[in-house]
Amino acid sequence: MKIVDITVQTFRYTSNIVRDSEGHAHPGPEHEATQSLLTIHTDEGVQGYCFGNIPRSTLERLIKPMLVGEDPFYRERIWQALKERQRLNLATLHDKVLTVIDMALWDLAGRALGQPVHRLLGAMRDKVPAYASTMCGDDLEGGLATPEDYARFAEWCVKERGYPAFKLHTWQPPYPNAPSVKRDLEACAAVREAVGPDVPLMLDPFHYYSREEALQLAKGLEKLNYYWMEEPMDEHSMSSYVWLCENTSLPICGPETAEGKMFTRAEWIKYGACDLVRGGVGDVGGITPLIKIAHLAEAFGMRMEVHGGGPGNLHVLCAMGNPGEFYERGLLHPFIDYEQPKPWLNRLDDPMDDEGFVHVSQLPGLGQDINFDYIQDNLVE
Numbered sequence: 001m002k003i004v005d006i007t008v009q010t011f012r013y014t015s016n017i018v019r020d021s022e023g024h025a026h027p028g029p030e031h032e033a034t035q036s037l038l039t040i041h042t043d044e045g046v047q048g049y050c051f052g053n054i055p056r057s058t059l060e061r062l063i064k065p066m067l068v069g070e071d072p073f074y075r076e077r078i079w080q081a082l083k084e085r086q087r088l089n090l091a092t093l094h095d096k097v098l099t100v101i102d103m104a105l106w107d108l109a110g111r112a113l114g115q116p117v118h119r120l121l122g123a124m125r126d127k128v129p130a131y132a133s134t135m136c137g138d139d140l141e142g143g144l145a146t147p148e149d150y151a152r153f154a155e156w157c158v159k160e161r162g163y164p165a166f167k168l169h170t171w172q173p174p175y176p177n178a179p180s181v182k183r184d185l186e187a188c189a190a191v192r193e194a195v196g197p198d199v200p201l202m203l204d205p206f207h208y209y210s211r212e213e214a215l216q217l218a219k220g221l222e223k224l225n226y227y228w229m230e231e232p233m234d235e236h237s238m239s240s241y242v243w244l245c246e247n248t249s250l251p252i253c254g255p256e257t258a259e260g261k262m263f264t265r266a267e268w269i270k271y272g273a274c275d276l277v278r279g280g281v282g283d284v285g286g287i288t289p290l291i292k293i294a295h296l297a298e299a300f301g302m303r304m305e306v307h308g309g310g311p312g313n314l315h316v317l318c319a320m321g322n323p324g325e326f327y328e329r330g331l332l333h334p335f336i337d338y339e340q341p342k343p344w345l346n347r348l349d350d351p352m353d354d355e356g357f358v359h360v361s362q363l364p365g366l367g368q369d370i371n372f373d374y375i376q377d378n379l380v381e
């Protein structure tokens with residue numbers, strides 16, 4: 001089988017999610033937005049799909065010359081070649097681009113063989129417990145504007161919807177009075193009070209606190225019996241994370257957004273900069289590197305907690321021998337109906353049952369049920 005073409009279709013949809021000036025997502029007025037679908041075409045008529053955009057110039061100048069003519073089953077060879085090309089093309093061939101290509105290749109392999117990706121990887125399980133992961137704090141009345149808002153929402157997520165665990169993303173600039181260690185701890189305490197002593201709770205706060213502020217947070221969370229904290233400081237300072245781990249009994253989960261794929265994760269494990277290693281398909285360049293990190297973590301007897309949702313992360317979670325404990329479901333907000341599939345999908349990628357388990361799709365490839373008619377009807381010229 002040979003790759004003969006790679007195409008990107010961009011289409012319109014109506015969104016009620018907006019981004020603030022720092023890029024964090026919040027509910028907002030309905031507006032037109034776009035999404036893209038990348039398709040890898042083969043000479044045998046099998047195709048692989050992944051949602052995500054690759055600029056046309058990157059596709060034509062870098063990706064197509066490397067991939068057209070290749071056997072799509074040589075995923076490792078393709079991924080290694082793309083990774084090596086990054087050195088002189090960092091601005092255009094970044095890890096998000098590698099992610100889209102790699103996921104489409106896994107989808108293609110699954111579709112060609114009639115198997116879902118977690119079974120190609122070597123399946124371990126078919127469902128994973130989820131945690132409810134909130135959007136960042138805001139100033140919307142009845143939204144996520146106060147510690148009481150977080151408490152009310154956590155109570156609903158755990159007691160009504162059945163989530164076994166809950167993670168707060170607290171306030172970040174440009175919101176007034178953010179960041180604030182004091183207010184973060186008030187929200188964390190209110191959530192603990194609302195859900196009781198036994199529910200695992202996590203915090204993902206402002207990402208640029210100082211060492212002292214991060215330690216203050218960690219000490220507060222120790223008292224509240226929190227399960228882990230993510231990215232409270234700039235992840236480029238690994239030494240700060242080593243220092244934090246040495247000074248708190250609270251489990252520290254990372255690195256999340258730091259560049260460097262499995263290489264960075266290996267260094268963090270070696271130097272004791274994390275207690276739980278972190279990675280997601282979107283952070284590290286796809287399923288191919290994420291499964292390497294899962295195996296790396298397993299070899300060190302450490303859990304890998306997967307960052308973010310979506311089909312790629314869910315398939316990896318279902319194929320890990322030393323399982324990451326939770327699937328991150330979100331980002332959630334009291335004003336957003338997360339149970340509604342995106343208009344370009346016929347069903348949710350991550351349906352959750354009443355016990356809080358997310359079930360992986362058994363359809364071939366990434367297992368997404370794509371509404372191709374919707375995409376065709378809403379194409380952007």
Ligand SMILES: O=C([O-])C(=O)C[C@H](O)[C@@H](O)C(=O)[O-]
Binds near residue numbers: 230
């Ligand atoms: O762990 C997560 O879900 C995130 O990191 C989600 C977002 O990136 C959040 O941290 C943010 O908006 O800064």
